[in-house]
Amino acid sequence: MAIKQDFTTLYYNTTFCLTSDIIADFNPASRVLGVDVTDGMGTVFTAMGTRYDINLCADEAFLTTDSHETDTRSVDRVPVNEVMKWARGEMIREGSLPEKYRVFADDVKAGAPMYEGYQAYEAGDPEAPTLFLMSPFEESPEETVKAFSEFTSGAYCTNKYGDCGYLKLQLEMIDELDDGLADVLDAYETVVTDDQFVLDALLVRFFEQREKIVFIDEFLAGRVPDAEGRIAIHESGVINRLYPLRKVDYTLLVGEPVFPARCGFDTTDSGIAGGLGLANPEALKAIAARRVKDLESLGADVIVTPCAAEAYGLKCGGGKVKTLLEFVAEL
Numbered sequence: 001m002a003i004k005q006d007f008t009t010l011y012y013n014t015t016f017c018l019t020s021d022i023i024a025d026f027n028p029a030s031r032v033l034g035v036d037v038t039d040g041m042g043t044v045f046t047a048m049g050t051r052y053d054i055n056l057c058a059d060e061a062f063l064t065t066d067s068h069e070t071d072t073r074s075v076d077r078v079p080v081n082e083v084m085k086w087a088r089g090e091m092i093r094e095g096s097l098p099e100k101y102r103v104f105a106d107d108v109k110a111g112a113p114m115y116e117g118y119q120a121y122e123a124g125d126p127e128a129p130t131l132f133l134m135s136p137f138e139e140s141p142e143e144t145v146k147a148f149s150e151f152t153s154g155a156y157c158t159n160k161y162g163d164c165g166y167l168k169l170q171l172e173m174i175d176e177l178d179d180g181l182a183d184v185l186d187a188y189e190t191v192v193t194d195d196q197f198v199l200d201a202l203l204v205r206f207f208e209q210r211e212k213i214v215f216i217d218e219f220l221a222g223r224v225p226d227a228e229g230r231i232a233i234h235e236s237g238v239i240n241r242l243y244p245l246r247k248v249d250y251t252l253l254v255g256e257p258v259f260p261a262r263c264g265f266d267t268t269d270s271g272i273a274g275g276l277g278l279a280n281p282e283a284l285k286a287i288a289a290r291r292v293k294d295l296e297s298l299g300a301d302v303i304v305t306p307c308a309a310e311a312y313g314l315k316c317g318g319g320k321v322k323t324l325l326e327f328v329a330e331l
Helices: 007-019 028-033 043-049 054-063 080-094 099-110 141-149 166-170 181-186 196-205 207-212 216-220 237-242 273-279 281-296 308-316 324-329
Strands: 122-124 130-133 156-158 190-193 213-215 230-233 256-258 302-305 321-323
Touching: 054 080, 054 273, 054 281, 099 166, 099 273, 122 141, 141 156, 141 324, 166 196, 166 273, 181 196, 181 207, 190 196, 190 207, 190 216, 196 207, 196 213, 196 237, 196 273, 196 308, 207 213, 213 216, 216 324, 273 281, 273 308, 281 302, 281 308, 302 308, 302 324, 308 321, 321 324
Parallel strands: 130 156, 130 190, 190 213, 230 256, 230 302, 302 321
Antiparallel strands: 122 156
16 A cells, blocks of 8 residues: 555646656556646646646546556656545545546445446355455356366355455445455455455455465465466566565466566556446557557467456457466366
8 A cells, every 4th residue: 555645745746747758658548548748737737736627637537546657657756546546536525527437436336236247156165264255357257166176175266245345445435345354254264366456455454364365376376287388477566566575476387477568566457447447448448458469469379367357458458368267277
């Protein structure tokens, strides 16, 4: 989590960060939305810097959710991601969100299904020591459970908690997070997820249980056979930027991993923005297509990502992608 700072300062610094030519080329939202970068005074500056009409930067506020690239290039060390989260919350509080985002936010608050094709699913033994919280983006929960079962002697697998509150956290709907998940986590020795945004939500909400919360790549490391060929890896940006001590050496998983120029701490997202990207599907597709192009240019035999949400996002951009769990289960 970003360190709390005075928003009076952040408010104005952010307007320059998001629209400056230093930042914009590295920010998928800025690139796709066509922000004016000539003098660092584009849409975001007009909307936020003058406080004339904050809802003018609604597109940036939603699509910059996971664009920590802006943070890495901010000369003022401005946590742009956190500021845009504040901007979203301010628009919700004021009731000034543009219609498409207002409907989206209302649906999130009401607990409506936000993920295409999502249906609650559970399988396995609820008394097992391992809980597998599948991504709500998983297209085939049955196949995912089958794959996961190859690497554990017993687990309870479910997606019925959805994103575990990630969208509500991002929209500052803290009072809506009453899903009983704390008591569920207490009952298990290990909690595994294949969704980096679920991981983030769990670590924010249940910090005291952080030691038993594991991302799928860490869980699989040392459990899988060697893979042949060149494997292009689209990493978890959330882990690389927010939880770097959880980063896994992919040579332990896929043999010959190759990475695009934008990798590690600098990993670019797929446009899914933890789910908020669903509110702007055209921008999501355009952002994802740029990332797919980066990955395909590596000439690898297959593109793999550990995060099921990112896999969904990349597929929206036309990419042929496998989740890490799907890939290793086929070896």
